[in-house]
Amino acid sequence: xxxxxxxxxxxxxxxxxxxxxxxxxxxxxxxxxxxxxxxxxxxxxxxxxxxxxxxxxxxxxxxxxxxxxxxxxxxxxxxxxxxxxxxxxxxxxxxxxxxxxxxxxxxxxxxxxxxxxxxxxxxxxxxxxx
Numbered sequence: 127x128x129x130x131x132x133x134x135x136x137x138x139x140x141x142x143x144x145x146x147x148x149x150x151x152x153x154x155x156x157x158x159x160x161x162x163x164x165x166x167x168x169x170x171x172x173x174x175x176x177x178x179x180x181x182x183x184x185x186x187x188x189x190x191x192x193x194x195x196x197x198x199x200x201x202x203x204x205x206x207x208x209x210x211x212x213x214x215x216x217x218x219x220x221x222x223x224x225x226x227x228x229x230x231x232x233x234x235x236x237x238x239x240x241x242x243x244x245x246x247x248x249x250x251x252x253x254x255x256x
Contacts, residue, residue: 144168145193146175149248154185161193164201173204180208183217188221188249197227200236209239220249 136147151157154241158179166184180187189208190195205221212219223231231237243249 146157146172146179147180148175148179149239150182154184154189155198155250156180156186157188157190157246157250159190159193161195164191164194164204165198166200169200169204172201173207176204176208176216177211180211180215183215186218186220187212188220188222188246190249191227191245192222192224192246194223194227197230199230199234201227202231202236205231205240206236222246222249 144160147159147161149157149159156179160176162168162212163247176187176189179189187208189200189205194201209219218238221227221240222245223242223246228237228242231240231242
């Protein structure tokens with residue numbers, strides 16, 4: 127035994143792994159940008175932040191997931207819950223995502239439940255009415 131103390135483990139807090147930024151574009155549209163790892167550790171925080179974004183939304187909520195670097199099943203749960211909340215409030219939900227998010231949604235069989243755009247510009251376009 128050398129008398130060395132074990133290296134303390136520094137807990138990783140969800141805020142270190144994910145960031146959610148919310149912008150109101152006008153009285154009808156709110157954009158929420160999510161960046162980082164969307165997994166079990168961060169799902170609660172992301173869900174809470176997206177619910178706050180929904181509270182600001184009158185007609186359309188755009189969730190930009192392009193900055194998401196990891197998307198797990200907990201991320202699917204967050205989006206499904208948000209979809210239900212939007213439906214109850216009659217708010218249109220638009221997602222912006224690339225393959226690293228679309229692929230798990232496809233495997234999970236839920237991609238068809240969402241309006242998915244590949245650019246923020248496309249999602250913000252007022253002519254994209256569903």
